[in-house]
Amino acid sequence: MPQLPGTDLTVSDLCLGGNVFGWTADEATSHAVLDRFVDAVPGTQRPFVDTAEMYGDGRSEQILGGWMAGRGLRDRVVVATKASPQQKAHPLAAGEIREAAERSLRNLRTDRIDLYYAHYDDGSTPLEETLTAFDELVRAGKVLHVAASNYSPQRLTEALETSERLGLTRYVALQPHYNLVERAVYEDGLRDVVADHGLGCLPYFALAKGFLTGKYRAGERVDSPRARGAAAYVGERGDRVLAALSEVASAHGVTPAAVALRWLADRPTVTAPIASGRDVDQLADLLPMQDLVLTDDEHAALTAASA
Secondary structure, three states: OOEOOOOOOEEEEEEEEOOOEOOOEOHHHHHHHHHHHHHHOOOOOEEEEEOOOOHHHHHHHHHHHHHHHHHOOOOOOEEEEEEOOOOOOOOOOHHHHHHHHHHHHHHHOOOOEEEEEEOOOOOOOOHHHHHHHHHHHHHOOOEEEEEEEOOOHHHHHHHHHHHHHHOOOOEEEEEOEOEOOEOHHHHHHHHHHHHHOOOEEOOEOOOHHHHHHOOOOOOOOOOOOOHHHHHOOOOHHHHHHHHHHHHHHHHHOOOHHHHHHHHHHOOOOEOOOEEOOOOHHHHHHHHHHHOOOOOHHHHHHHHHHOO
16 A cells, blocks of 8 residues: 555555646546546555646546546545646745646645646745745645655755744655656666655656657557647657567556556656556556566566666
């Protein structure tokens, strides 16, 4: 049962990404995906859903909020959202954070956000101001825990040290770009900060923009808005990773996507990877990761293929 460090939140092995809600998945489809996800999460865990104020300019939050209200499931679901840059001059200034949090609370139809991220670092605003604003939201009960996304090791360390020095609520987790074919940025710096400070890690683009599903290969055209991003990984190393994924997936009777997510979930410091499905069938390809157990040799083969 994944536990978000420093909190009482027991979350699902997979965090469902809400970035597709209102984008590639309309409201009805998004609700169907959420229904299927909640049904698949073991009763000992709480379904974990990630969104942001910038996804669909608030539409993703609205769809999630409408679904929770309609199903009466707010207390069952762990909700993460983010204070996003959008067109703001100083996105993590105190006033911007307060306004963003109020918008998200309205969109989500809730009185509290379980995990509230600084979506991107804001070098134009002093960390003291940002962290004080987050601390005020926690003290008011509008946010339970705060976290960081897209921070460098240096800035994450500085933020944690600032919280400690000022006696403010601190970041409990990091959301980095991390997956089988994007390892260096996290493993060569951020991982040590996460480990040293006992943070959770919730990687986004866990399937490398869809590349790790195995659909994107040289010479093949895939009708998807993610095709261009996934194409960046096509090549010798990408082929090597896909071959390793395919071999392990065949041995377990699951999809390459499920194997890629399980590998990531099992990495040191990772709490739960984030991945999305634009319909129920896509989600079904991901869900077996929850029960999948990889052998040491399989972990080693995947890690070596992606080196």
